[in-house]
Amino acid sequence: MIRQKTGVVLESLRLRIKDGITTAANLGFKGIQIDATQRDISPENLSQTGRRELKRIIDLSKLSLCALSGELGVGFINHNEFDLIIKRTKEIINLALDLQTNIVTVQIGSIPTDNDSTHWHAVNAALSEIGQHAENYGCRLAIKASFDDYSTLKDFLKSLDTEGIKLIYDPASLLTTNLDPIKGIYELHEYIVHTNLWDTRQTEEGRQIEVPIGDGIIPVEEFVSVLESTGYHGFYVINSKTMQYPVEGIKKGKEFLDRF
Numbered sequence: 001m002i003r004q005k006t007g008v009v010l011e012s013l014r015l016r017i018k019d020g021i022t023t024a025a026n027l028g029f030k031g032i033q034i035d036a037t038q039r040d041i042s043p044e045n046l047s048q049t050g051r052r053e054l055k056r057i058i059d060l061s062k063l064s065l066c067a068l069s070g071e072l073g074v075g076f077i078n079h080n081e082f083d084l085i086i087k088r089t090k091e092i093i094n095l096a097l098d099l100q101t102n103i104v105t106v107q108i109g110s111i112p113t114d115n116d117s118t119h120w121h122a123v124n125a126a127l128s129e130i131g132q133h134a135e136n137y138g139c140r141l142a143i144k145a146s147f148d149d150y151s152t153l154k155d156f157l158k159s160l161d162t163e164g165i166k167l168i169y170d171p172a173s174l175l176t177t178n179l180d181p182i183k184g185i186y187e188l189h190e191y192i193v194h195t196n197l198w199d200t201r202q203t204e205e206g207r208q209i210e211v212p213i214g215d216g217i218i219p220v221e222e223f224v225s226v227l228e229s230t231g232y233h234g235f236y237v238i239n240s241k242t243m244q245y246p247v248e249g250i251k252k253g254k255e256f257l258d259r260f
């Protein structure tokens with residue numbers, strides 16, 4: 001059974017922030033994940049007063065802020081952008097601390113494979129610097145990356161000079177790239193600190209469509225069982241992407257998870 005709590009990415013509900021928080025609470029979620037790159041929540045626009053007010057609203061709804069998203073829209077590709085990415089990510093980490101969450105999620109792009117290359121060393125140095133900043137304040141950067149096999153990702157994580165870089169685990173995304181998410185848990189469990197869950201299936205016409213969790217390709221029961229067996233302590237966070245009726249679909253997915 002799921003021993004940990006369920007949450008929802010607030011933007012998945014496609015509602016205004018306050019309405020989304022209320023809806024998440026009414027649906028019975030225990031946590032929310034909020035995108036810190038949206039205009040009203042970004043570090044430069046959310047004053048200290050605004051941060052206290054947002055925290056107050058979340059607390060009144062009896063919710064936890066289980067993570068802050070720092071999806072900047074760019075990965076670690078162009079070396080000329082690394083200084084800006086490092087600066088922005090540190091600002092989001094500082095915002096997360098003000099809002100009393102210790103998980104920041106971020107997409108970093110493809111994992112470099114040639115550890116003799118300039119690019120490999122540049123990405124390694126950038127992530128190590130951000131990770132050390134997070135680690136200094138008891139925070140973790142939960143990264144989502146593109147990779148061809150688990151050993152490539154694991155070797156890269158081991159090479160980082162910090163314990164501040166961990167993983168956000170997304171089984172549906174792994175399945176759509178022909179990776180086994182159950183095998184991935186065994187390979188990477190020591191790094192997994194957060195999950196984002198959505199589901200998909202193929203139509204008769206051969207198109208991939210998003211469906212509520214439990215109606216698609218994720219082997220939910222096995223996934224939960226194996227992840228729990230590793231001592232996972234994070235949230236199970238629903239992250240709907242393209243469902244036509246997101247609130248209804250998210251509610252159905254949560255009810256499916258609650259059965260475990």
